[in-house]
Amino acid sequence: MIKKWIAGGVIFIIIGFVIYGWGIGKSQLATTASNEVETITLQEKEMSETVIVPGNLMIFDEQVITYQSDKGEVEEILVKKGDKVKKGDDLIHYKNERLLNEKKQNQIQLELGYLEVNNIQKKHKSIDEKLGKDEDNEVLQSEHDDIKLQEQIKGLEINQLQIKKESIEQELANTTVKSSINGTVISISEGAFVSSEYPEQQPLLHIGSMENMIFKGKISEYDMLKIKKEQIAKITSDAIPNEYWEGEIFFISDLPEQYDSEDDYSGAYYTVEAKLDIEEIPLKPGFKMLMEVETDRKLAFTLPLTVVKREAETDYVYVVEEGVAIRKEVETGIATHEVIEITDGLIKNEEVILKPEEVTEGMEVTLQ
Numbered sequence: 001m002i003k004k005w006i007a008g009g010v011i012f013i014i015i016g017f018v019i020y021g022w023g024i025g026k027s028q029l030a031t032t033a034s035n036e037v038e039t040i041t042l043q044e045k046e047m048s049e050t051v052i053v054p055g056n057l058m059i060f061d062e063q064v065i066t067y068q069s070d071k072g073e074v075e076e077i078l079v080k081k082g083d084k085v086k087k088g089d090d091l092i093h094y095k096n097e098r099l100l101n102e103k104k105q106n107q108i109q110l111e112l113g114y115l116e117v118n119n120i121q122k123k124h125k126s127i128d129e130k131l132g133k134d135e136d137n138e139v140l141q142s143e144h145d146d147i148k149l150q151e152q153i154k155g156l157e158i159n160q161l162q163i164k165k166e167s168i169e170q171e172l173a174n175t176t177v178k179s180s181i182n183g184t185v186i187s188i189s190e191g192a193f194v195s196s197e198y199p200e201q202q203p204l205l206h207i208g209s210m211e212n213m214i215f216k217g218k219i220s221e222y223d224m225l226k227i228k229k230e231q232i233a234k235i236t237s238d239a240i241p242n243e244y245w246e247g248e249i250f251f252i253s254d255l256p257e258q259y260d261s262e263d264d265y266s267g268a269y270y271t272v273e274a275k276l277d278i279e280e281i282p283l284k285p286g287f288k289m290l291m292e293v294e295t296d297r298k299l300a301f302t303l304p305l306t307v308v309k310r311e312a313e314t315d316y317v318y319v320v321e322e323g324v325a326i327r328k329e330v331e332t333g334i335a336t337h338e339v340i341e342i343t344d345g346l347i348k349n350e351e352v353i354l355k356p357e358e359v360t361e362g363m364e365v366t367l368q
Contacts, residue, residue, distance in 0.1 A: 035366060036368050037355070037365045038368050048298075050292050053217040053219050053223070054288070055272075056288055056289060057286065059214070060275060061181045062183070063206075065205040072099070075094060077092055079205075085179045085185060092204065093175065099168055102164075103168045103169075113154060124148065127144045184207065184210055186206045186210075213278075216272075219272050221269070222267075229250060232246055235247050235290070235291050235292075239288075245281065246277045246278075248274060249274045252271070272291075300342075301342050302341055316328060317345075317356065318361075323364055323366065325363045327361045328346065
């Protein structure tokens, strides 16, 4: 009986050791499996750096005509919305009562001047005839000198009136506003030309060449150093997804925009313009657009963007060294939505952990 109890106790102890050992092995296997990591090495890829500029679609050739009270009252708009016009065509005619009155007055003064000159010339001729018969007559000679001076003075007065006439005629000619471009009448501001009671610079007429459209935007002082004239840009609009137009940069301002106060200053911004390489575009002037300019293209060593972490303005990754996760600081360059350039901090074949959020510094890991 005692032997049976002893034998049963031994069997129970053996079973306990087996269960305990199996539990430890299972725990170790689970720990090992949970610390398995997937890694990647630096990948060489062609990368490009792109500057993105927000802006608007604008008309390249346009003429905005404003109300000018010094020309008089607008008598007639000679075009209507949608009309095609050519450079030099008449657009607006002003009526200037002041100039018309000055013209009439000048004409009367000229006519009187010519009458007086004719009268003086007749007297001059009469005196000349008398002097021809009596050359030594001092009274006649004095009268001749006086009449000659009167004729010269009156001739100068007529010259001044002629100059005034030309000036008035030029001013009257300027009361007809002409088109400075070939284009289409985009808009007419009804009522803006009724009388001079409206303020200066009131918009009257807008003409534009709808065949030549440009992108106009603003770039920071940093991006301004990266782009150049004649670069080709990709221009898109949210209004028409999945479509783009090419444009060539033709203007970058030399001076930044002005700010009203130092409080408004957040860095200098410069105007940039690109001409669209297309005859027609299904968008209207003023539409918001984005311009993408590729400023650099090169072969670079890269990692997936999710692999690189950032803390306190420092970029870092986790690498595997002798079965341990080690944090390494890296220097980065240009980036896309998927990858980022690594410029320093890693060698080509180092094993970089793909999911850094699953490890900590010093953790023992195994490679999958």
